[in-house]
Amino acid sequence: MSDWLELDAVAWRARATQGGAALCAGVDASLAAIASLDGQVQAFAVNLADSARERARALAQRLDAGEIPGPLFGVPIALKANMCLEGVETHCGSKLLKGYAPPYSATFVQRVIDAGAIPVGMTHMDEFAMGSSSENSAYETPRNPWDLSRTPGGSSGGSAAAVASCMVPLALGSDTGGSVRQPASFCGLFGLKPSYGRVSRYGLVAFGSSLDAVSPLARSVRDIEQLLFVISGADPRDATCCDLPALEPGSGDPPEATSLRIGVPAEYFGAGIEQGVRETALAALAELKKLGAELVPVDLPHTSYAIPTYYVVATAEASSNLARFDGVAFGQRASGDGSLQGMFAATREAGFGEEVKRRVLLGTYVLSAGYHDKWYGRAQRVRTLLRQDFERAFEKVDLIAGPTSPTTAFRLGERNSDPLAMYQADACTVPTSLAGLPAMSLPVGFTAAADGTQLPVGLQLIAPALEEARILRLAALLERATGAGSQRPPLAAGEFS
Amino acid sequence: MSPLRPDGDDWIFEASGTRWVPVIGLEVHAQLATRTKFLCPCAYEAGAQPNTQVCPVCTGQPGALPQLNAEAIKLAVRAALALGCDVAPRSKFDRKNYFYCDIPKNYQITQYDQPYCTGGGIRLASGRFVRLNRIHLEEDAGKAIHDRGDVTLVDLNRAGVPLIESVTEADLQTPEDAAAYLTALREILIYTGASSADMEKGEFRCDVNISVHPEGEEWRTKVEIKNLNSFSNVQAAIRYEVPRQILAWESPDPADHPVQETRLYDVAAGVTRSMRKKEGEADYRYFPDPDLPPILVPAAFIERQRSLLPELPAARRERYQRDLGLSEYDAGVLTLQRAVADFFEATARLSGQPKEACNWITNELLRALSGDEIEATCIDELRLKPFDLSELLGLLAAGKVGGGAARQIFSLMLTSGRAAGEILVDLGLEQIDDEEQLSEWCREALAGRASVAAEVRAGNLKAIGALMGPVMAASGGKANPTRVRELLLRLIHDAD
Numbered sequence: 001m002s003d004w005l006e007l008d009a010v011a012w013r014a015r016a017t018q019g020g021a022a023l024c025a026g027v028d029a030s031l032a033a034i035a036s037l038d039g040q041v042q043a044f045a046v047n048l049a050d051s052a053r054e055r056a057r058a059l060a061q062r063l064d065a066g067e068i069p070g071p072l073f074g075v076p077i078a079l080k081a082n083m084c085l086e087g088v089e090t091h092c093g094s095k096l097l098k099g100y101a102p103p104y105s106a107t108f109v110q111r112v113i114d115a116g117a118i119p120v121g122m123t124h125m126d127e128f129a130m131g132s133s134s135e136n137s138a139y140e141t142p143r144n145p146w147d148l149s150r151t152p153g154g155s156s157g158g159s160a161a162a163v164a165s166c167m168v169p170l171a172l173g174s175d176t177g178g179s180v181r182q183p184a185s186f187c188g189l190f191g192l193k194p195s196y197g198r199v200s201r202y203g204l205v206a207f208g209s210s211l212d213a214v215s216p217l218a219r220s221v222r223d224i225e226q227l228l229f230v231i232s233g234a235d236p237r238d239a240t241c242c243d244l245p246a247l248e249p250g251s252g253d254p255p256e257a258t259s260l261r262i263g264v265p266a267e268y269f270g271a272g273i274e275q276g277v278r279e280t281a282l283a284a285l286a287e288l289k290k291l292g293a294e295l296v297p298v299d300l301p302h303t304s305y306a307i308p309t310y311y312v313v314a315t316a317e318a319s320s321n322l323a324r325f326d327g328v329a330f331g332q333r334a335s336g337d338g339s340l341q342g343m344f345a346a347t348r349e350a351g352f353g354e355e356v357k358r359r360v361l362l363g364t365y366v367l368s369a370g371y372h373d374k375w376y377g378r379a380q381r382v383r384t385l386l387r388q389d390f391e392r393a394f395e396k397v398d399l400i401a402g403p404t405s406p407t408t409a410f411r412l413g414e415r416n417s418d419p420l421a422m423y424q425a426d427a428c429t430v431p432t433s434l435a436g437l438p439a440m441s442l443p444v445g446f447t448a449a450a451d452g453t454q455l456p457v458g459l460q461l462i463a464p465a466l467e468e469a470r471i472l473r474l475a476a477l478l479e480r481a482t483g484a485g486s487q488r489p490p491l492a493a494g495e496f497s
Numbered sequence: 498m499s500p501l502r503p504d505g506d507d508w509i510f511e512a513s514g515t516r517w518v519p520v521i522g523l524e525v526h527a528q529l530a531t532r533t534k535f536l537c538p539c540a541y542e543a544g545a546q547p548n549t550q551v552c553p554v555c556t557g558q559p560g561a562l563p564q565l566n567a568e569a570i571k572l573a574v575r576a577a578l579a580l581g582c583d584v585a586p587r588s589k590f591d592r593k594n595y596f597y598c599d600i601p602k603n604y605q606i607t608q609y610d611q612p613y614c615t616g617g618g619i620r621l622a623s624g625r626f627v628r629l630n631r632i633h634l635e636e637d638a639g640k641a642i643h644d645r646g647d648v649t650l651v652d653l654n655r656a657g658v659p660l661i662e663s664v665t666e667a668d669l670q671t672p673e674d675a676a677a678y679l680t681a682l683r684e685i686l687i688y689t690g691a692s693s694a695d696m697e698k699g700e701f702r703c704d705v706n707i708s709v710h711p712e713g714e715e716w717r718t719k720v721e722i723k724n725l726n727s728f729s730n731v732q733a734a735i736r737y738e739v740p741r742q743i744l745a746w747e748s749p750d751p752a753d754h755p756v757q758e759t760r761l762y763d764v765a766a767g768v769t770r771s772m773r774k775k776e777g778e779a780d781y782r783y784f785p786d787p788d789l790p791p792i793l794v795p796a797a798f799i800e801r802q803r804s805l806l807p808e809l810p811a812a813r814r815e816r817y818q819r820d821l822g823l824s825e826y827d828a829g830v831l832t833l834q835r836a837v838a839d840f841f842e843a844t845a846r847l848s849g850q851p852k853e854a855c856n857w858i859t860n861e862l863l864r865a866l867s868g869d870e871i872e873a874t875c876i877d878e879l880r881l882k883p884f885d886l887s888e889l890l891g892l893l894a895a896g897k898v899g900g901g902a903a904r905q906i907f908s909l910m911l912t913s914g915r916a917a918g919e920i921l922v923d924l925g926l927e928q929i930d931d932e933e934q935l936s937e938w939c940r941e942a943l944a945g946r947a948s949v950a951a952e953v954r955a956g957n958l959k960a961i962g963a964l965m966g967p968v969m970a971a972s973g974g975k976a977n978p979t980r981v982r983e984l985l986l987r988l989i990h991d992a993d
Contacts, residue, residue, distance in 0.1 A: 236564060367784055
């Protein structure tokens with residue numbers, strides 16, 4: 001059974017579609033790995049073993065009856081706990097939403113299921129996706145499979161930990177300011193935040209509506225490509241979703257890198273970037289050069305404004321998006337003094353964690369009369385400047401590369417007391433979120449932590465809007481040339497034998 | 498009630514030597530007549546079981562997103578064009594954030610600083626022009642029901658229904674102005690098909706802003722009055738509120754002066770009562786809704802909608818009087834509903850007899866619709882079509898049928914939907930013109946009524962009625978009365 005776990009999704013599907021029995025065996029292998037490992041990793045908030053087995057049996061029957069299998073047929077997948085799957089608890093890491101089960105499924109969840117994937121569980125996350133370590137949660141904190149004392153990153157930490165520990169080959173996370181790319185970097189995975197509008201948001205519980213991106217996590221480039229193909233494409237239920245067909249997976253071998261010009265922004269290699277991270281990222285760039293790419297210095301002069309801008313825009317939107325959690329219709333209720341306003345206040349006081357309260361207050365403040373233009377208005381103008389930074393850079397280069405995160409995975413609890421330090425974890429990822437650009441973190445090597453633990457380092461590739469294919473082709477090239485992302489944490493390797 | 502009375506038609510009030518001028522503005526929420534809601538595909542029909550017309554979007558489920566209904570934009574644009582507004586080529590949606598249990602997202606999707614149209618207005622019959630400041634699109638809230646014991650119940654059927662909110666400048670001064678404006682606005686919305694504007698169903702809701710100031714001085718604090726569910730309540734509320742404010746200003750104690758607040762009109766007591774005092778402007782933390790891209794309205798779309806606009810009621814009334822010679826009263830009755838006016842115009846055109854068409858529609862048809870002999874309650878539900886009525890008018894004009902028989906045929910047409918000519922033949926109601934037959938009945942009538950004949954001969958033509966009656970009776974009402982009269986006169990004079 002366990003030799004399933006090493007497979008990426010494409011290989012998994014190939015094996016599962018050999019016959020119904022194989023398909024069920026694969027799902028059982030994934031469920032067994034969850035049973036065996038998740039006590040330590042704590043990736044999953046909701047275990048869907050029963051419905052997964054049932055779905056596997058149904059798919060097996062359809063397969064044996066001669067149905068042509070979809071692109072993810074029989075592949076177990078983990079979903080982040082802010083994604084709507086009809087009838088399944090979607091608590092978003094919040095005490096307030098404990099017990100809330102949506103009456104509908106997200107467009108992307110339905111597409112994944114229609115493609116034959118089998119959801120095996122909902123994963124832990126920072127409450128309402130607000131955080132960079134998955135510790136801001138009313139539930140368990142997921143662990144980094146490379147070192148269980150460390151964070152898998154956040155907010156999609158549970159999804160990343162589930163894939164890195166090989167409990168599943170695929171997962172979906174959501175990336176608002178880096179919430180998939182940073183966990184991918186910390187866990188040695190591929191994690192792609194698609195262009196804003198590439199994937200429908202319908203059914204993703206909103207945090208920052210103008211930033212949120214449903215994002216695949218996987219252990220191979222081709223898996224990312226496959227999952228993106230399944231979830232992307234126009235959706236009448238999301239007015240911000242581009243009216244474009246799904247992004248087809250590229251065919252054949254990746255092209256040569258000789259024609260590619262890769263921009264290297266000094267701003268992404270400056271102070272605050274750990275030595276080991278910088279060196280590993282530079283080594284990856286050197287590898288790209290060796291493959292024939294041309295490295296070109298580019299300027300992204302407004303980069304330092306990205307974090308403050310992000311924390312104005314995202315919190316403003318969040319303060320409004322989270323207003324509906326008031327005790328009336330969703331999740332938990334505290335009655336307070338018995339009045340309507342009293343119930344609202346008591347529910348939110350008891351139901352939200354500290355970080356969510358901090359951001360709702362911040363967002364409420366920046367939108368309030370008299371401050372609106374000073375904060376929200378100005379942030380929107382800076383956002384335009386950030387977008388223009390990228391537009392100018394992309395006049396000279398095809399892609400931009402730099403570290404995904406300034407650091408490797410830090411220890412759990414290490415940054416809890418300092419929210420501003422935690423916010424810096426997003427320094428390299430929020431500019432692309434604000435600009436709506438596609439960006440992927442890919443595993444390019446390891447560096448030793450102070451205690452000697454080898455920890456993964458991610459390289460971020462950024463492309464112009466809707467040019468995900470450029471990123472995927474270069475990533476595939478690097479993957480093939482260097483074997484990037486092929487190493488597994490010892491914890492998972494133990495399950496293979 | 499206040500002893501204050503307005504001084505003449507201008508509605509200026511004299512009090513302690515000061516001439517007080519009322520300033521009134523109106524805000525109207527009208528429900529657009531779309532088949533489905535504004536931002537989701539739910540159908541909406543007033544009066545359905547609570548929470549049966551809902552979906553993840555209009556119940557504000559986490560993760561659900563709004564989907565704009567293009568039909569709402571179309572209807573809103575039509576209303577704007579009919580009101581002479583400028584439709585913005587680009588406008589956007591904003592979130593108005595406030596907490597209440599009938600608004601499931603705790604924000605309302607509305608338009609704040611870029612409404613889809615501005616300007617325009619309505620010229621009242623009095624000649625006063627009421628300017629519109631703006632009209633914007635927004636979603637309706639659900640309903641919170643507080644009178645069921647300890648709990649508050651929420652019905653979200655209405656949540657997400659499209660509304661247009663039109664806001665006038667403070668161009669009105671009297672209760673009559675307000676009623677005239679609301680009547681005209683409602684009429685235009687119905688004519689353009691933008692709204693059914695049924696007040697009883699809450700499809701047309703009005704708030705009034707009132708302030709008063711001494712003539713020639715600056716305007717003073719305005720008060721908003723809500724809960725006005727009929728035009729007569731709007732007028733009554735204004736009649737109460739204006740003197741109330743004047744007396745309040747007249748008080749020597751500033752604590753008695755009017756404050757910026759929202760008041761509710763208490764229909765039973767006929768007074769306004771303070772609902773909530775505003776501490777400055779409420780902070781709704783408006784910001785552009787990131788879930789909805791801006792609406793772009795191309796010029797070609799606007800022109801197309803303009804070309805589809807029907808002739809509006811005021812213009813029709815004028816034309817009916819000028820070109821068709823109808824009275825002001827009849828023109829008013831015919832244009833009260835667009836369907837009736839359309840029916841009238843078609844009948845007039847087909848028959849070439851506008852006055853007769855008007856008489857039949859205003860007397861017979863509208864009476865039948867308000868009565869219970871037939872099932873139909875509005876003109877569209879009738880089986881009788883303009884062509885059928887014009888056929889009947891043709892039979893009348895050609896003298897093939899008399900007035901009494903025509904009414905009989907008409908009521909059968911209403912109930913059976915059959916053609917006039919057919920009923921006429923079936924019932925043998927054709928008017929009798931046959932000279933010999935008529936002469937025979939006339940001679941019978943004259944026999945034994947020599948005194949009547951003598952009176953007629955003496956010049957009292959009215960007396961002929963006493964002879965007509967027996968002839969008509971003998972013919973079963975079918976004798977052509979014009980011919981009978983002629984024959985009687987001839988016979989009487991021939992006997993000389």
